[in-house]
Amino acid sequence: MDLLSWTYLLVGLSFTLYLGIAIWSRAGSTQEFYVAGGGVSPLANGLATAADWMSAASFMSMAGIISFSGYDGSVYLMGWTGGYVLLALLLAPYLRKFGKFTVPDFVGDRYYSNKARVVAVICALFISFTYVAGQMRGVGIVFSRYLELPIEWGVVIGMAIVFFYAVLGGMKGITYTQVAQYCVLIFAYMVPAIFISMQLTGNPIPQLGLGGDVAGGVPLLDKLDGVLGDLGFADYTSGTKSIPDLFMITLALMVGTAGLPHVIVRFFTVPKVKDARLSAGYALAFIAILYTTAPAIAAFGMYNIIESTSEKPIDQLPEWVQNWQQTKLIQIEDKNGDGLVQYLPDPATNELRIDKDIMVLAGPEIAQLPDWVVGLVAAGAMAAALSTAAGLLLVISTSISRDLFKTFRPDISDKKELRIARLSAAGAVILAGYFGINPPGFVAEVVAFAFGLAASSFFPVILLGIFSTRINKEGAIAGMLTGLVFTISYISYFKFVYPELNTAEHWWWGISPEGIGSLGMALNFLVCFGVSWLTPAPPSHVQQLIQDIRIPKGAGKASNH
Amino acid sequence: MSSSPSKMEQYWKKNLQTLAILLFIWFIVSFGCGILWVEELNTIRIGGFKLGFWFAQQGAIYAFLVLIFVYVVRMNKLDKKFNVNED
Numbered sequence: 001m002d003l004l005s006w007t008y009l010l011v012g013l014s015f016t017l018y019l020g021i022a023i024w025s026r027a028g029s030t031q032e033f034y035v036a037g038g039g040v041s042p043l044a045n046g047l048a049t050a051a052d053w054m055s056a057a058s059f060m061s062m063a064g065i066i067s068f069s070g071y072d073g074s075v076y077l078m079g080w081t082g083g084y085v086l087l088a089l090l091l092a093p094y095l096r097k098f099g100k101f102t103v104p105d106f107v108g109d110r111y112y113s114n115k116a117r118v119v120a121v122i123c124a125l126f127i128s129f130t131y132v133a134g135q136m137r138g139v140g141i142v143f144s145r146y147l148e149l150p151i152e153w154g155v156v157i158g159m160a161i162v163f164f165y166a167v168l169g170g171m172k173g174i175t176y177t178q179v180a181q182y183c184v185l186i187f188a189y190m191v192p193a194i195f196i197s198m199q200l201t202g203n204p205i206p207q208l209g210l211g212g213d214v215a216g217g218v219p220l221l222d223k224l225d226g227v228l229g230d231l232g233f234a235d236y237t238s239g240t241k242s243i244p245d246l247f248m249i250t251l252a253l254m255v256g257t258a259g260l261p262h263v264i265v266r267f268f269t270v271p272k273v274k275d276a277r278l279s280a281g282y283a284l285a286f287i288a289i290l291y292t293t294a295p296a297i298a299a300f301g302m303y304n305i306i307e308s309t310s311e312k313p314i315d316q317l318p319e320w321v322q323n324w325q326q327t328k329l330i331q332i333e334d335k336n337g338d339g340l341v342q343y344l345p346d347p348a349t350n351e352l353r354i355d356k357d358i359m360v361l362a363g364p365e366i367a368q369l370p371d372w373v374v375g376l377v378a379a380g381a382m383a384a385a386l387s388t389a390a391g392l393l394l395v396i397s398t399s400i401s402r403d404l405f406k407t408f409r410p411d412i413s414d415k416k417e418l419r420i421a422r423l424s425a426a427g428a429v430i431l432a433g434y435f436g437i438n439p440p441g442f443v444a445e446v447v448a449f450a451f452g453l454a455a456s457s458f459f460p461v462i463l464l465g466i467f468s469t470r471i472n473k474e475g476a477i478a479g480m481l482t483g484l485v486f487t488i489s490y491i492s493y494f495k496f497v498y499p500e501l502n503t504a505e506h507w508w509w510g511i512s513p514e515g516i517g518s519l520g521m522a523l524n525f526l527v528c529f530g531v532s533w534l535t536p537a538p539p540s541h542v543q544q545l546i547q548d549i550r551i552p553k554g555a556g557k558a559s560n561h
Numbered sequence: 562m563s564s565s566p567s568k569m570e571q572y573w574k575k576n577l578q579t580l581a582i583l584l585f586i587w588f589i590v591s592f593g594c595g596i597l598w599v600e601e602l603n604t605i606r607i608g609g610f611k612l613g614f615w616f617a618q619q620g621a622i623y624a625f626l627v628l629i630f631v632y633v634v635r636m637n638k639l640d641k642k643f644n645v646n647e648d
Contacts, residue, residue: 074617078591081622088629211609219609237614272647281629295618551645
């Protein structure tokens with residue numbers, strides 16, 4: 001069987017599996033649609049959260065980003081895992097005890113105000129839409145690379161699959177397909193990593209191989225520092241970003257992770273408070289498998305690329321380099337006409353351009369693994385993109401049917417609400433697909449947006465809502481709006497209005513747009529405290545609610561009460 | 562609610578103490594060892610790793626994992642002790 005047939009077979013099998021699960025786990029009530037009936041086991045929720053969290057970007061691009069930024073790439077590794085500590089310790093158990101369906105539910109009830117609820121809905125919609133457009137694009141790109149279909153077709157097929165199980169199964173369907181998708185994606189990620197680690201360092205565990213020795217008995221990381229240094233690049237193990245910037249980006253990513261609505265809502269699906277704590281631990285364990293392997297793939301990939309191309313004759317490059325040149329993910333141009341490849345930091349003389357996704361996508365060929373592994377990696381990338389897209393689409397549909405519709409029309413029946421939820425899920429899939437086919441110019445920049453906004457809007461008001469009895473609705477609304485407006489303005493100014501000014505000397509206190517969410521969060525906290533101090537304390541039924549969510553006892557399943 | 566207010570306050574205080582300790586460690590392993598003191602730690606080597614780099618790309622993540630599971634165990638004990646557990 002050739003490569004293309006293997007890819008079609010494995011991707012087709014994985015899709016059949018997802019559809020089968022969707023039919024088996026249809027949602028019959030709004031409770032099942034929103035929180036999977038509240039009966040998901042902590043282990044299954046951990047698996048689903050991990051798949052939900054790890055997107056097409058985590059799977060395909062993260063290792064490559066680390067390859068090219070070395071130590072600086074650590075901000076993503078620490079930022080996107082450290083947030084789970086905040087989530088487990090500060091938010092998840094209490095929100096589970098609160099026991100409703102959405103983040104705006106909590107904000108609206110705790111701050112006894114539909115205005116606060118609407119502000120929260122707007123934040124949730126904005127964050128989820130920016131994020132989901134990138135996922136749909138990711139599905140299209142995987143299709144076009146592996147199945148030789150146009151990107152548009154890939155997006156449409158991806159939409160059809162997500163449409164089927166998100167609209168039919170709601171949270172219940174999504175949860176159990178995500179469990180399957182985690183298994184597919186982690187297997188696909190680990191197989192090439194293990195083989196490459198064995199080839200380069202003799203150690204089958206990539207996490208240890210990263211610290212192992214390569215040919216000649218030199219540690220891999222020292223070898224990389226040396227080779228990159230000789231070519232004029234910065235050392236692999238020491239970065240170029242300033243300490244304040246590293247600090248702020250890491251903080252914004254951590255806090256943003258803890259504030260992302262599609263992650264928080266996963267903790268509403270378990271039966272008990274202690275399950276919420278435990279499943280956060282499981283989730284991080286499953287995420288950590290990929291996140292500790294990524295830096296190893298990054299270093300192995302960089303080493304392999306340099307070893308097989310730098311100063312080598314252009315007509316004698318390894319076969320995998322020639323293969324990926326056809327997709328334009330590797331581009332070689334002999335600028336000085338010496339017949340050799342020069343990989344250099346100066347774009348004017350550099351002859352080798354490598355797309356960041358190559359580190360993961362070319363893994364199986366570099367390790368000379370059989371064709372079916374290539375098909376497996378394609379199925380894994382697809383699983384990563386689809387699972388994240390589905391989780392986000394659910395947040396969008398829930399926000400519309402529950403937080404907007406139900407709030408202002410509280411008398412609608414459960415059946416009607418379920419129909420509205422399905423309709424809005426369908427609408428969201430189509431809109432996301434549209435953005436996948438016609439990506440707005442800023443898709444690459446939206447990650448900074450989504451995390452910055454989650455950090456600066458949700459995190460402070462949820463945290464204070466649990467840990468302070470004094471913060472009131474005036475403080476919360478003012479705080480959310482301040483954080484939101486400040487962060488949007490700063491990112492827009494440097495990314496869209498004056499992109500030519502987006503350099504360290506123009507940034508405030510050297511903080512890049514990626515890290516500004518941290519400052520937005522600090523402002524949110526300050527305004528929240530200040531305004532609350534000047535206005536009356538929350539009424540006694542809210543004080544009672546806060547006392548109640550602080551103790552685990554008496555947590556029923558998430559419900560409509 | 563079955564427990565008296567003072568007992569509830571004690572439970573909450575213990576909870577906050579646990580959080581303070583665990584979040585202190587969370588800060589040290591990531592922002593401390595991974596960013597602020599990375600150059601100093603990089604002078605120490607563990608196998609093929611410089612220690613600061615190892616914390617930033619591996620160690621901090623392992624530490625996060627341990628922190629959450631310590632929290633789970635400790636809170637389950639605390640819930641039982643104060644009789645606020647769910648079963």
